[in-house]
Amino acid sequence: MTDNSRIGEVLSTLDKELPQALDRLMEFLRIPSVSTDPAYRGEVRRAADWLCAELIGLGFEASVRDTPGHPMVVAHSQRGDRRPLLFYGHYDVQPVDPLELWQNPPFEPLIEDTPQGKVIRARGASDDKGQLMTFVEAFRAWKTVHGRLPSDLVLLFEGEEESGSPSLRPFLRENAEELRAGMAMICDTGLYADGRPAITTQLRGLYGEEIVIRAADRDLHSGSFGGLAANPIQVLVNVLSTVKDSSGHITLPGFYDGVEELSDALRADWAALGFDASEFLSRVGLKQPIGEQSRTGLEMVWNRPTFEINGITGGYTGEGFKTVLPAEARAKVSFRLTGTQDPKRIRDTFRAHVRAAVPQDCTVEFHGHGASPASRMDISDPAFAAAKTALSDEWDREAAYIGAGGSIPIAGDFKEILGMDSMLIGFGRDDDRIHSPNEKYDLQSFAKGARSWARILAALG
Structure with a gap:
């Protein structure tokens, strides 16, 4: 038998x-x-x-x-x-x-x-x-x-x-x-x-990075130095804002090399699942999908690469108020990768992009948090x-x-x-x-x- x-x-x-x-x-x-x-x-x-x-x-x-x-x-x-x-x-x-x-x-x-x-x-x-x-x-x-x-x-x-x-x-x-x-x-x-x-x-693959930007050798009084001295938080948010445009497109040169389109058969299978992006978001108190509007919801979460800012720290964040230009700012970011995108190449391109945007008298350092392909x-x-x-x-x-x-x-x-x-x-x-x-x-x-x-x-x- x-x-x-x-x-x-x-x-x-x-x-x-x-x-x-x-x-x-x-x-x-x-x-x-x-x-x-x-x-x-x-x-x-x-x-x-x-x-x-x-x-x-x-x-x-x-x-x-x-x-x-x-x-x-x-x-x-x-x-x-x-x-x-x-x-x-x-x-x-x-x-x-x-x-x-x-x-x-x-x-x-x-x-x-x-x-x-x-x-x-x-x-x-x-x-x-x-x-x-x-x-x-x-x-x-x-x-x-x-x-x-x-x-x-x-x-x-x-x-x-x-x-x-x-x-x-x-x-x-x-x-x-x-x-x-x-x-x-x-x-x-x-x-x-x-x-x-x-x-x-x-x-999807994953590449994670922590960026640290430093400027003055101490926190500065914003009344005395504001508008003159480099503010690491401002530098950081300026450079991160240039990585992705308002349509959800990631601007790094060559970023989409290796991104593959869905096959017709897989596209049909996914369409048959009846995924509703607005309903999915409603489970976490949201309703409006953002990102690449020419893509379906499942494409965006399963088959398209992303760039996300996962956390930013710097300056005074305690109770009350303190008017300082911080000496240091940090951000943790991640890229989700698809197809045959090379995480190491994207890491090098991203780091070069950040370095080129940082003022001359600021320093930047990077701490990698893993890089794996899709x-x-x-x-x-x-x-x-x-x-x-x-x-x-x-x-x-x-x-x-x-x-x-x-x-x-x-x-x-x-x-x-x-x-x-x-x-x-x-x-x-x-x-x-x-x-x-x-x-x-x-x-x-x-x-x-x-x-x-x-x-x-x-x-x-």
Whole structure:
């Protein structure tokens, strides 16, 4: 009997064993694996050990691999004649601050009834322990039915995603032959806004920068020096205002080199999603889209590059009033990138643009905050169509190919270092409150997520 003919048994097993799967997830969520805080270093290690023990118990050849930071968990199933698949997730979580805003202790998970249905409430429930465990539970049910794990699986579970993944790229390079596969599966994404299953096929890149401009050797009295001496805040806002014009067009020379237009097929798929930019903005108290008015809303958030000013500081910002020309001003800015835009080239062009606009007796310095290119997957690979059909069958809704306005650098790392595309499939929702107090993961997302991965395993077999 083929694997495909027994998928019904695997799905039935997942349904029957859901209470036990939830018990395992609750145990995992109780481990406060906060990777950014050194005080939790031992807990991050405990989470890695817990996960490794689970995988060994399922029959994987699994180990905890040390890095200069937090460990990786790597596992393999037996070799066979399938196309190798790499499954990636992360077991570390964000800090819980501000703790007083949590309705329940963040590491004491519970199942909660809400008007929208039952949810799993805890730090890490959605990002990313609940999602990661949809992989594991699909593998478990598969083994229960077939007596063995699917062959040719490689698992890579990271412990530093929430702290910038400093060890990941060196680890991928050092272990490239062991980790390389035909396709990577990444679970750190979500359903489309209306609850439709989705495969994220493109991600914007990111280049971040902090600019520091200094003028006088001290803060100056604005009555004595105003209009004569350089004001670093004024210099800073003047130069930043020239990076983008009133139509949303970015003015840096060569900035749009590598920006790609949507294919006709993808444009039609996105149009069918019925995205309403004004309605989307209304959720955050806005209603008027700005930016490139010749573009649709989804193009602007998924397929067009951006320049944003994320923060400005300088001068006196305390209570009351103080009339000074500050000695220093700072700004943090970011560019979201698409297509084949080169983040390093854009960095050099932006820095040159700033330097040329700064008065001669001012100084400027730059502090980079990461630079990663955009990622676009080749959906002509038959695996994408097979996974899309599997998702549609599970959710009784046509799955969609979507983009993501944010950045998931691991997808680019897999492409650059391991030479493989990624399929980004997750079951989080917009209201999961990831990185915020009272994070949750829908019980339906957990249950149907595991069922979805079982169907995908069968479809790709």
